[in-house]
Amino acid sequence: xxxxxxxxxxxxxxxxxxxxxxxxxxxxxxxxxxxxxxxxxxxxxxxxxxxxxxxxxxxxxxxxxxxxxxxxxxxxxxxxxxxxxxxxxxxxxxxxxxxxxxxxxxxxxxxxxxxxxxxxxxxxxxxxxxxxxxxxxxxxxxxxxxxxxxxxxxxxxxxxxxxxxxxxxxxxxxxxxxxxxxxxxxxxxxxxxxxxxxxxx
Amino acid sequence: xxxxxxxxxxxxxxxxxxxxxxxxxxxxxxxxxxxxxxxxxxxxxxxxxxxxxxxxxxxxxxxxxxxxxxxxxxxxxxxxxxxxxxxxxxxxxxxxxxxxxxxxxxxxxxxxxxxxxxxxxxxxxxxxxxxxxxxxxxxxxxxxxxxxxxxxxxxxxxxxxxxxxxxxxxxxxxxxxxxxxxxxxxxxxxxxxxxxxxxxx
DNA sequence: ATTTGGTTTAACCAAATGGTTAACTTTGTA
DNA sequence: TACAAAGTTAACCATTTGGTTAAACCAAAT
Numbered sequence: 060x061x062x063x064x065x066x067x068x069x070x071x072x073x074x075x076x077x078x079x080x081x082x083x084x085x086x087x088x089x090x091x092x093x094x095x096x097x098x099x100x101x102x103x104x105x106x107x108x109x110x111x112x113x114x115x116x117x118x119x120x121x122x123x124x125x126x127x128x129x130x131x132x133x134x135x136x137x138x139x140x141x142x143x144x145x146x147x148x149x150x151x152x153x154x155x156x157x158x159x160x161x162x163x164x165x166x167x168x169x170x171x172x173x174x175x176x177x178x179x180x181x182x183x184x185x186x187x188x189x190x191x192x193x194x195x196x197x198x199x200x201x202x203x204x205x206x207x208x209x210x211x212x213x214x215x216x217x218x219x220x221x222x223x224x225x226x227x228x229x230x231x232x233x234x235x236x237x238x239x240x241x242x243x244x245x246x247x248x249x250x251x252x253x254x255x256x257x258x259x260x
Numbered sequence: 261x262x263x264x265x266x267x268x269x270x271x272x273x274x275x276x277x278x279x280x281x282x283x284x285x286x287x288x289x290x291x292x293x294x295x296x297x298x299x300x301x302x303x304x305x306x307x308x309x310x311x312x313x314x315x316x317x318x319x320x321x322x323x324x325x326x327x328x329x330x331x332x333x334x335x336x337x338x339x340x341x342x343x344x345x346x347x348x349x350x351x352x353x354x355x356x357x358x359x360x361x362x363x364x365x366x367x368x369x370x371x372x373x374x375x376x377x378x379x380x381x382x383x384x385x386x387x388x389x390x391x392x393x394x395x396x397x398x399x400x401x402x403x404x405x406x407x408x409x410x411x412x413x414x415x416x417x418x419x420x421x422x423x424x425x426x427x428x429x430x431x432x433x434x435x436x437x438x439x440x441x442x443x444x445x446x447x448x449x450x451x452x453x454x455x456x457x458x459x460x461x
Numbered sequence: 462a463t464t465t466g467g468t469t470t471a472a473c474c475a476a477a478t479g480g481t482t483a484a485c486t487t488t489g490t491a
Numbered sequence: 492t493a494c495a496a497a498g499t500t501a502a503c504c505a506t507t508t509g510g511t512t513a514a515a516c517c518a519a520a521t
């Protein structure tokens with residue numbers, strides 16, 4: 060089960076430390092200790108700290124984007140797409156609770172590179188923007204522009220992951236299982252919330 | 261106009277650098293350069309890097325919380341409170357775009373201290389939780405628990421500030437003025453969005 | 462048994478970093 | 492004017508940090 064290769068051990072440990080301390084706060088020695096290996100191994104498998112960070116970060120991110128793109132490309136009605144996005148995104152994060160914090164750090168550390176990466180992955184916001192405009196024009200949803208819808212959706216999805224250490228404490232008596240339950244509920248709550256707000260009935 | 265005291269110059273510079281680089285990524289020398297003063301002055305006015313960071317961070321945060329508490333304590337109808345929260349929170353952030361990133365970093369760096377600080381400031385989530393439950397019970401709003409409403413609201417408000425460097429690039433051709441306009445719009449967009457989703461008509 | 466290749470280790474290094482110190486200048490004021 | 496306090500500076504220091512290196516280990520192939 061757990062005869063992980065050294066490289067895999069490093070990636071796992073690096074994920075945990077990078078999330079807890081950030082790229083700058085993380086120490087190579089610390090990652091080595093967490094992985095239970097010699098520090099030199101980090102440089103053996105990854106050239107530099109920077110490369111290790113990028114490999115961990117973009118490795119996780121690149122596994123999310125294709126799924127999202129596929130949903131947008133599909134022919135389902137708009138409200139089904141919304142639901143699919145929420146579920147896909149949220150499910151992925153429940154497996155990688157790390158992700159949003161990584162993204163936020165990268166957004167501030169090197170937004171240019173991140174933006175470039177997204178384009179490389181084929182994520183085209185202009186396309187999605189037109190799609191939303193069409194839905195509005197056809198009277199399917201209440202007037203809203205894509206940037207607003209985008210911020211609303213991503214904000215609601217991502218918030219409980221970003222804020223977990225605080226929210227769990229202050230809203231759930233630090234009960235970890237209750238928080239996991241809460242996270243699960245959010246998929247339907249968000250979907251309903253958005254539908255209620257947008258769909259013309 | 262700009263004969264700021266050295267201490268004030270330090271705080272201003274520290275804000276900018278801390279946001280850009282984070283607590284760990286920021287260099288004392290860098291802050292000194294940004295402030296146009298000698299590095300030793302940092303230690304003259306603030307004992308350590310850690311103290312400087314905390315003073316900057318909690319200084320900003322402590323100016324936001326009382327306003328929010330007052331809104332909750334008022335007797336206005338629920339939907340007015342929502343609107344007031346959105347406006348108050350958002351207006352404060354447009355003056356301190358720094359804040360959400362600070363909070364997120366602190367949430368992961370030292371959630372215990374942050375939670376303690378909020379209680380010290382008199383922010384009591386249980387109270388608000390009861391208020392929301394009452395509104396639901398009275399049939400004023402569709403069923404939702406406070407943790408869900410909270411995450412939805414804060415997420416929507418905060419997202420465009422957290423994501424600005426990326427969003428501005430990918431959604432607004434890196435046009436800073438358009439993004440400011442977008443931020444302004446969000447106040448009414450969010451309020452309408454939430455009312456539409458929650459209010460029983 | 463020996464070689465070979467990848468893997469792992471301990472010791473080491475130069476650079477960077479937070480922090481200190483001691484001397485100097487400016488400001489307030491009696 | 493004199494003098495103490497506050498403010499400012501450049502040089503310095505101990506420690507930490509990312510990264511390197513040379514030697515050792517070890518399993519599979521010869």
